[in-house]
Amino acid sequence: MPDPRLPADSAPVPVPGPVCDLVFSAADGRRARMVSWRAYQVMAADVAAQIRAQHPGPLTLVGVLQGGWITAQSLADLLPGSLVLAAAARHHGGRTDGISLFAATDGLLTPAAPPAGQPVVVVDEVVDSGRTARYYLSQLAPYSPQLACLATSDRADPAPQFAARTMSDLPALVLPWRVLRDFDQTAACLLAAGPLTTKQIDERLRELGHDLGPDLLEPHLAELARRGRLHHRGFHWHRL
Incomplete structure (x- = not known):
């Protein structure tokens, strides 16, 4: 559902709401929306609840570097027992050639893979056109992965199974760490x-x-x- 707090057009007006959720829309070009830490935590909790309803046990969260990995770690805090892996595209000869998966151990990234039989969910911050998500899902196809994000366009292909916000006019989100x-x-x-x-x-x-x-x-x-x-x-x- 579209977020009712977002203005219908790109007029430069503040969106009403509590002071900790102040959000503004840029007037020129694509709209931009600032997301407060509180709003981010609410969205992460929403996505985690959706995942937990379908997968009550441990699962593997594959976070697309960089922002998706940050989001995946936030989700893991709300999904006890879950494994977080970082995913990065490999490049060879100017072309994208598969992905690499890593686990963080003592501050070091080491090659890793999802445990056998455990549900896999690919996590990104935002899914707009779906092009990036489609690539990572295809590379992880043997694991039958699902897709989760904080916000998505209603025209995304593929559409995420888990998302806190689905918008018809997805703005550029300025997430707290950005x-x-x-x-x-x-x-x-x-x-x-x-x-x-x-x-x-x-x-x-x-x-x-x-x-x-x-x-x-x-x-x-x-x-x-x-x-x-x-x-x-x-x-x-x-x-x-």
């Missing part, structure tokens, strides 16, 4: 409702659960200004 990595989208989301000072941007991020501080934010904002994505006038940052 706030600085995807800072272009982060800034677009936060400034969609109007100009903010660096301190105010820091305060908005703290409301979303991120303790970054102005000293860390300032160089990221300056870099976006250098690239022509933001403008600094007076004490405020403006979107261009």
Whole structure:
């Protein structure tokens, strides 16, 4: 079902909700949505409950590196006894040539495989077109894997068996661990409702659960200004 908190169009208005779930939509290009830590935890719990209802025992969660692996570990906390493997595509001669599976042991990734007879669920952050998920599912076909994600498009092929959100107009999600990595989208989301000072941007991020501080934010904002994505006038940052 579409998320009722998302606006029907791309107007730059904040989505109503508790302060810890403040979400903003960018006005230009594809919409972007910031996901708070609390919202992420709620979505992960939803997906875990769906998986648990179908697979009450231990299973293998195969997380697509990088974000899918993070999500898989969150799901494993809610699915006791489950094994988490990381999956990465292999490249040879400029072509994708299969996948490699790894288990994390004492901080090291070592080659691993799902235990025989255990259900396998491929996990990614978001499934949009389904192209990436389709590839990983095909490579794991002998295990008859299912697919899980936090959010998916209703046009995804294949459609995930487990998802917290299914949307007809899937925005680009800025997940909690990608706030600085995807800072272009982060800034677009936060400034969609109007100009903010660096301190105010820091305060908005703290409301979303991120303790970054102005000293860390300032160089990221300056870099976006250098690239022509933001403008600094007076004490405020403006979107261009």
